[in-house]
Amino acid sequence: MNHKIIVLYESIYNGNTIKLARSMAQTLGCRFIQAQQALTEDLSQYSAIGFGSGIYFGTHHPALFEVVEKLD
Ligand SMILES: Cc1cc2nc3c(=O)[nH]c(=O)nc-3n(C[C@H](O)[C@H](O)[C@H](O)COP(=O)(O)O)c2cc1C
Structure with missing residues (x-):
């Protein structure tokens, strides 16, 4: 397991x-x-x-931006 990389996602419509x-x-x-x-x-x-x-109504899921805002 690579502990230095992580993939974050939100997938609320079709699971694409x-x-x-x-x-x-x-x-x-x-x-x-x-x-x-x-x-x-x-x-x-x-x-x-x-x-x-x-992309939902022209933008990524808001949770992605919330995570970015929390990062150093
Ligand atoms: C409510 C809604 C709004 C969407 N708005 C956009 C959009 O503004 N631009 C776009 O290119 N695709 C739009 N899409 C298409 C989705 O981005 C596309 O189906 C995507 O593959 C969904 O990913 P998911 O299945 O992981 O949720 C929209 C889909 C839904 C259901």
């Missing part, structure tokens, strides 16, 4: 993004969790964080 997140995480050998869940996690241990969501 979770398929991509799962595939990327499997290839990288890392965790993939919902961005909403990441809000309660310490992300400082990761040197690379991937973000992905569907």
